[in-house]
Amino acid sequence: MKPKQFLYLFLPFLLLGACAVTSKRSTPITQGNPTEFETLDLSEKGPIRFQKILAADWVAERNGLIHLKDPKAVAANLEPGKEPIQIYFYVIDHPKFGRYIIDTGMSSGFRKPQEEWPVPGFISSRMNGDKLKTKITIQEWLAKDPKKVEGAFLTHMHMDHIFGSLDLPAGTPLITGPGESADSRFIHLFVQSATDRILGENISLSELKFDTKDGKTTRILDYFGDKSFYVIYVPGHTAGSLAFLIKSTNGSQLVLGDTCHTKWGWENQVPPGEYTKDREANIESLNYLKQISLKFPKIQVHPGHQSIGDK
Numbered sequence: 001m002k003p004k005q006f007l008y009l010f011l012p013f014l015l016l017g018a019c020a021v022t023s024k025r026s027t028p029i030t031q032g033n034p035t036e037f038e039t040l041d042l043s044e045k046g047p048i049r050f051q052k053i054l055a056a057d058w059v060a061e062r063n064g065l066i067h068l069k070d071p072k073a074v075a076a077n078l079e080p081g082k083e084p085i086q087i088y089f090y091v092i093d094h095p096k097f098g099r100y101i102i103d104t105g106m107s108s109g110f111r112k113p114q115e116e117w118p119v120p121g122f123i124s125s126r127m128n129g130d131k132l133k134t135k136i137t138i139q140e141w142l143a144k145d146p147k148k149v150e151g152a153f154l155t156h157m158h159m160d161h162i163f164g165s166l167d168l169p170a171g172t173p174l175i176t177g178p179g180e181s182a183d184s185r186f187i188h189l190f191v192q193s194a195t196d197r198i199l200g201e202n203i204s205l206s207e208l209k210f211d212t213k214d215g216k217t218t219r220i221l222d223y224f225g226d227k228s229f230y231v232i233y234v235p236g237h238t239a240g241s242l243a244f245l246i247k248s249t250n251g252s253q254l255v256l257g258d259t260c261h262t263k264w265g266w267e268n269q270v271p272p273g274e275y276t277k278d279r280e281a282n283i284e285s286l287n288y289l290k291q292i293s294l295k296f297p298k299i300q301v302h303p304g305h306q307s308i309g310d311k
């Protein structure tokens with residue numbers, strides 16, 4: 001491509017200084033009952049069979065995962081470097097509403113040699129691709145435990161949370177938080193086409209609505225309306241980040257997404273570092289999730305990329 005053509009092609013993005021995470025557009029959906037924090041009741045076990053699946057082992061930069069300038073990180077002498085992390089997806093089997101997953105793990109494409117992965121080479125080398133070790137793909141997992149996936153909730157649309165999308169049957173709804181697919185950041189100029197490719201041709205993107213009433217935005221939706229599965233709006237890491245509170249047969253589970261990537265970040269209440277878009281909003285959302293865990297101390301917490309205990 002000639003430099004002039006290149007300039008014309010990218011001029012709109014250069015002017016805006018950013019572009020959306022994906023060029024695919026989502027349909028707003030209204031689902032679930034708005035719920036107040038004060039009315040949450042987790043005293044009884046719920047009907048959902050909850051499974052956390054380790055999809056891949058990986059490493060990432062500590063200064064992306066944890067805000068190293070936070071006084072608590074400074075006091076703990078945390079230094080920049082590589083941090084071992086994992087990629088997970090979660091399976092929600094509801095006796096009445098069927099199977100949903102949260103995030104999409106890995107797709108079969110990642111079983112191929114790295115040069116054939118469904119991400120461009122310059123991205124896989126930048127993201128420590130040589131350290132990304134797939135444990136199980138969505139296709140392999142569904143072959144072992146077959147059941148229709150009614151939909152996949154995305155904690156957010158960063159690539160490591162949608163890597164498995166191509167393994168889902170065509171048309172499986174992907175459900176995001178408000179403004180997530182249009183979330184703009186300069187970096188997206190480089191990753192938009194990769195994100196589109198990972199999502200595949202046949203996706204259906206839905207965006208959950210969280211209404212604002214009297215200047216107050218709903219934070220929690222009782223998704224099925226039976227108080228078993230709550231979707232929590234936690235903007236900050238990305239515009240439409242979501243967390244999930246699940247009343248399972250094994251007790252209550254809190255899936256944080258990348259509002260907090262690491263065990264250390266959760267235990268010390270320190271937000272992510274450079275991987276987060278809006279740190280102030282991320283801190284507010286992290287504090288909100290912490291409040292839930294303090295109200296229900298028995299809750300099992302699942303940070304975005306590490307585990308607490310052996311759960």
Ligand SMILES: [Zn+2]
Nearest residue numbers: 158160258304
């Ligand atoms: Zn992530």
